[in-house]
Amino acid sequence: MRALSSFLLLTIVPAAFAVKSQDFKTCAQAAFCRRGRALSARAQESQAWKSPYSVDPSSVAVSPEQASFVAAVKSSLYPNIKFSLDVRVHDDGVVRVRMDEVDGLRKRYDEAASWALTAEPTISPDVKWAVSKKDVRATYGAKNDIEVVVSYDPLTVILYRGGKAQVVLNGRGLLHMEHFRTKATGEEKAPVDAPADDSQVVMQVNNRAWFEGEEEDGFWEEKFGSWTDSKPKGPESLSIDINFPNHGHVYGIPQHATRLDLPTTTGENAHFSDPYRLYNADVFEYLADSPMSLYGSIPFMHAHSAESTVAIFNAVGSETWIDVGHPSATSTETHWISESGILDVFIMPGPTPADVFAQYTRLTGTPALPAHWALAYHQCRWNYISSDDVRDVQRRFDAEDMPVDVFWLDIEYAEEHKYFIWDKKTFPDPVDMMHDVEAIGRKMVVIIDPHLKRTDDYPVYKEAKELGVLVKSPGGENNYEGWCWSGSSAWIDFFNPSSWDWWKSLFITEQGDKWSWTESTVDTYIWNDMNEPSIFNGPEISMPRDNVHHGGWEHRDIHNINGVLLHNLTSQALMSRTDPPRRPFVLTRSFYAGSQRFGAMWTGDNLGTWEHMAVGVKMVLVNNIGGFSFAGSDVGGFFGNPEPEMLVRWYGVGIFSPFFRAHAHIDTKRREPYLLDEPYKSILRSLLRLRYSLLPVWYTAFRETSVTGLPVLRPHWVVFPKDEGGFSLDDQYFLGSSGLLVKPITDKGVTETSIYLPEDQVYYDYYSYEAYRGASKGKNVTVPAALDRVPFLVRGGSIVPTRERPRRSSMLMKRDPFTLRVALDTSGAAAGELYLDDGETFSHRDGKFIWRKFVASKQHKDLRIKSVDLAAQRPGEAVDGVALSNYNGANDFAKDIATVRVERVVVFGLSTKPKSVQVGGKELYWEYTPGVASDTKKQGTASVLVIKDPGVGVSSDWEIAVQV
Numbered sequence: 001m002r003a004l005s006s007f008l009l010l011t012i013v014p015a016a017f018a019v020k021s022q023d024f025k026t027c028a029q030a031a032f033c034r035r036g037r038a039l040s041a042r043a044q045e046s047q048a049w050k051s052p053y054s055v056d057p058s059s060v061a062v063s064p065e066q067a068s069f070v071a072a073v074k075s076s077l078y079p080n081i082k083f084s085l086d087v088r089v090h091d092d093g094v095v096r097v098r099m100d101e102v103d104g105l106r107k108r109y110d111e112a113a114s115w116a117l118t119a120e121p122t123i124s125p126d127v128k129w130a131v132s133k134k135d136v137r138a139t140y141g142a143k144n145d146i147e148v149v150v151s152y153d154p155l156t157v158i159l160y161r162g163g164k165a166q167v168v169l170n171g172r173g174l175l176h177m178e179h180f181r182t183k184a185t186g187e188e189k190a191p192v193d194a195p196a197d198d199s200q201v202v203m204q205v206n207n208r209a210w211f212e213g214e215e216e217d218g219f220w221e222e223k224f225g226s227w228t229d230s231k232p233k234g235p236e237s238l239s240i241d242i243n244f245p246n247h248g249h250v251y252g253i254p255q256h257a258t259r260l261d262l263p264t265t266t267g268e269n270a271h272f273s274d275p276y277r278l279y280n281a282d283v284f285e286y287l288a289d290s291p292m293s294l295y296g297s298i299p300f301m302h303a304h305s306a307e308s309t310v311a312i313f314n315a316v317g318s319e320t321w322i323d324v325g326h327p328s329a330t331s332t333e334t335h336w337i338s339e340s341g342i343l344d345v346f347i348m349p350g351p352t353p354a355d356v357f358a359q360y361t362r363l364t365g366t367p368a369l370p371a372h373w374a375l376a377y378h379q380c381r382w383n384y385i386s387s388d389d390v391r392d393v394q395r396r397f398d399a400e401d402m403p404v405d406v407f408w409l410d411i412e413y414a415e416e417h418k419y420f421i422w423d424k425k426t427f428p429d430p431v432d433m434m435h436d437v438e439a440i441g442r443k444m445v446v447i448i449d450p451h452l453k454r455t456d457d458y459p460v461y462k463e464a465k466e467l468g469v470l471v472k473s474p475g476g477e478n479n480y481e482g483w484c485w486s487g488s489s490a491w492i493d494f495f496n497p498s499s500w501d502w503w504k505s506l507f508i509t510e511q512g513d514k515w516s517w518t519e520s521t522v523d524t525y526i527w528n529d530m531n532e533p534s535i536f537n538g539p540e541i542s543m544p545r546d547n548v549h550h551g552g553w554e555h556r557d558i559h560n561i562n563g564v565l566l567h568n569l570t571s572q573a574l575m576s577r578t579d580p581p582r583r584p585f586v587l588t589r590s591f592y593a594g595s596q597r598f599g600a601m602w603t604g605d606n607l608g609t610w611e612h613m614a615v616g617v618k619m620v621l622v623n624n625i626g627g628f629s630f631a632g633s634d635v636g637g638f639f640g641n642p643e644p645e646m647l648v649r650w651y652g653v654g655i656f657s658p659f660f661r662a663h664a665h666i667d668t669k670r671r672e673p674y675l676l677d678e679p680y681k682s683i684l685r686s687l688l689r690l691r692y693s694l695l696p697v698w699y700t701a702f703r704e705t706s707v708t709g710l711p712v713l714r715p716h717w718v719v720f721p722k723d724e725g726g727f728s729l730d731d732q733y734f735l736g737s738s739g740l741l742v743k744p745i746t747d748k749g750v751t752e753t754s755i756y757l758p759e760d761q762v763y764y765d766y767y768s769y770e771a772y773r774g775a776s777k778g779k780n781v782t783v784p785a786a787l788d789r790v791p792f793l794v795r796g797g798s799i800v801p802t803r804e805r806p807r808r809s810s811m812l813m814k815r816d817p818f819t820l821r822v823a824l825d826t827s828g829a830a831a832g833e834l835y836l837d838d839g840e841t842f843s844h845r846d847g848k849f850i851w852r853k854f855v856a857s858k859q860h861k862d863l864r865i866k867s868v869d870l871a872a873q874r875p876g877e878a879v880d881g882v883a884l885s886n887y888n889g890a891n892d893f894a895k896d897i898a899t900v901r902v903e904r905v906v907v908f909g910l911s912t913k914p915k916s917v918q919v920g921g922k923e924l925y926w927e928y929t930p931g932v933a934s935d936t937k938k939q940g941t942a943s944v945l946v947i948k949d950p951g952v953g954v955s956s957d958w959e960i961a962v963q964v
């Protein structure tokens with residue numbers, strides 16, 4: 001039996017779940033990546049390697065304000081090819097380095113940054129570049145300790161802090177911007193820049209070989225499988241090495257299924273043999289530990305050490321491969337190889353993680369503040385098959401007292417997969433169905449993909465065709481045709497500005513002159529899938545690279561940016577449906593830097609395995625530090641039928657993900673939470689309720705990220721940047737600034753787990769009030785982790801606001817009272833925040849919200865717990881995008897919830913039983929259970945003081961006096 005079962009495991013299971021690796025290129029199968037890696041290999045072999053790129057000293061031109069400079073760059077191998085360099089320092093200290101070919105045969109794609117950035121950054125008025133015979137340099141920063149040095153020969157750019165190199169561009173001499181050339185025919189291989197004198201030609205050609213290689217590897221055509229990429233522009237790739245000589249850890253560059261602390265791809269013990277790839281792709285049954293590309297790309301990388309954090313954003317839209325190596329434990333080398341585009345690198349000087357997030361989000365925008373309901377539970381499946389099915393699922397949730405906010409419809413709602421058009425056989429009454437869902441404060445999300453069925457009886461296709469906004473085949477003459485869910489399909493080219501207003505008009509719910517979506521409601525929200533784009537019969541399941549977009553750009557130039565435009569336009573469309581606009585919700589699968597401004601993402605088609613559950617936690621964390629916090633993975637796993645234990649653990653992961661959605665493939669068994677047997681069903685109910693009770697914490701964390709860019713989920717290095725013990729941790733994390741430390745269980749049969757505490761502080765188990773004391777150099781503690789609980793602790797010093805009345809939807813919690821958990825720290829103090837607004841409109845931008853701070857502090861031996869108006873103290877920081885000088889504590893929203901109370905205050909870790917607990921001289925009802933005090937080193941159950949119904953409002957100022 002044993003032999004048989006292990007035989008089954010080895011053969012049948014991997015066969016059922018296996019990525020079709022052959023569908024996707026390795027570096028060795030992508031000519032430009034091969035060339036880039038070969039360049040790096042030649043550099044490593046040669047002692048005398050020197051970058052051929054240098055700045056012409058006579059060309060350096062500093063701007064009149066001295067804040068930026070331009071210079072001519074040339075390569076010693078091609079003296080007649082010209083490049084320009086532009087270096088500038090922004091007012092927040094970010095350095096932007098741009099290089100492009102000038103007067104070339106063609107133009108390189110230079111618009112990637114324009115899609116990612118929210119605005120053209122302002123140049124610092126304080127930076128003054130000083131030009132010398134060998135370099136240009138500038139010193140700046142609050143302490144005047146940052147120095148940027150651009151050396152001429154070879155060209156390098158180095159950012160120093162306190163004299164220590166932080167970021168080095170071209171330090172290894174791997175910069176190579178392949179210039180445009182004409183295709184040499186037959187024997188004749190004269191270089192375009194052939195100098196007059198023949199002997200020089202020979203020398204040049206020979207010299208080029210050491211740098212560019214002996215042959216023109218894949219310059220003019222490239223085959224992969226049955227596809228041929230015609231490459232009409234020839235070679236135009238870009239290679240640059242970016243090194244962090246004093247940082248031993250790098251994080252970021254989502255999306256890959258691997259660890260947070262990026263494993264190496266080069267060096268003796270490289271974890272992966274291929275570089276990390278960024279090329280948005282629909283990877284069927286992807287691997288749980290791999291550098292392969294997935295659905296989205298954010299070319300943003302943090303480099304971290306106990307001394308500082310720095311980061312770079314490489315604004316490129318074409319396929320990019322990134323090698324990562326550690327020449328020593330305290331340094332990192334990276335090598336970025338892109339297929340096309342200009343060099344446009346932003347160097348973020350930090351020096352703290354919070355500084356880096358501020359610098360990055362100042363460039364690409366902070367995450368939008370989502371609608372409050374969007375943080376609740378989403379129920380999805382491919383597919384709820386009819387309007388009665390949707391009603392039935394809703395009924396079952398209600399009958400089982402399980403909260404849910406959103407029901408989702410996958411592609412089968414649409415007749416022949418013509419999105420927007422209902423299949424009336426199964427959805428005869430879509431608007432009535434939606435109203436039935438909306439009656440309980442719920443919403444629906446419906447899928448709209450970017451491929452259009454090519455049939456003239458589909459108004460969306462017909463209008464797009466007539467408007468001339470479809471992507472073109474190679475050559476740019478004909479509309480491209482490919483195969484997707486809807487069969488023979490065409491793709492909208494969102495790079496064409498004519499598509500923008502037209503796309504928005506489709507979502508209008510009222511009848512107009514043209515087609516609009518009258519069979520929908522303003523409570524219907526959108527899911528944009530397949531926007532990499534996914535094309536079933538295309539190379540690597542995507543679009544041919546030589547397809548042509550607006551402006552004549554090839555698909556290869558903009559591939560990684562493609563998805564964000566649809567996301568952007570759909571989110572704008574939802575806002576323009578109503579006047580005044582309501583907050584949009586759009587889920588996207590494909591993404592790029594800046595996507596955080598438009599909605600949520602998920603990690604795509606994961607597998608129902610423990611490995612995928614575990615890597616999903618890491619992927620969501622990486623997305624959070626990639627600036628895109630509103631992330632989640634499919635609860636339950638998209639493929640497969642998880643056993644009950646696995647499904648329960650997956651909900652444990654989901655309730656602690658910013659985006660919380662259950663989803664399942666069409667071939668899987670139904671697995672809505674009410675279908676499970678006991679005890680699993682009751683456990684799921686309580687997990688769902690736990691998520692709902694913590695919605696105030698989530699919403700407050702989203703307010704923070706929408707203002708500061710600090711992620712909603714924070715790995716240890718973000719919160720404790722000096723604590724080396726936490727630098728590689730990626731299975732536990734903090735939720736916003738709330739003080740909640742979470743470690744979801746992603747293994748079978750677990751009953752307890754170890755949680756790392758990074759500091760000499762007390763942490764309390766959320767369920768049992770057990771007090772654990774950390775240590776200044778870090779300490780692991782063992783925490784119970786039975787199936788009915790997700791291990792999570794409240795950091796001493798936090799006050800956590802919750803709402804604990806079970807409801808069917810979050811909308812029905814609007815007037816529910818609050819509980820405050822006051823977790824005293826070792827000094828007997830605590831503080832926490834609560835942000836609330838109407839959750840749906842933009843009235844918070846007119847000052848209609850509350851932002852409270854709760855503070856518990858010692859006064860002599862007594863404890864005072866008070867509520868203060870944080871918005872009045874820090875109006876400029878209160879909400880996204882708008883400085884609120886006119887904030888008024890008595891605003892309409894605050895008035896609207898004036899009767900919402902605090903119904904309970906629970907204090908952990910008080911040292912002795914109080915003599916009295918009062919508000920305004922009136923004694924309150926309270927209970928005290930003795931236990932461990934916050935200021936002792938003992939482990940055990942903390943003392944608990946429960947103050948019942950203190951008679952205070954959540955939006956007003958008050959003070960509770962606990963006399964000890």
Ligand SMILES: *[C@@H]1O[C@H](CO)[C@@H](O)[C@H](O)[C@H]1NC(C)=O
Binds near residue numbers: 118500565568597
């Ligand atoms: C995308 O959204 C931004 C707002 O963040 C807007 O300014 C920009 O014009 C949009 N891009 C497109 C293609 O519509």
Ligand SMILES: *[C@@H]1O[C@H](CO)[C@@H](O)[C@H](O)[C@H]1NC(C)=O
Binds near residue numbers: 725754756778779780
């Ligand atoms: C905590 O546990 C991890 C994993 O076993 C271990 O690597 C680490 O050294 C431990 N940390 C401390 C401070 O004991």
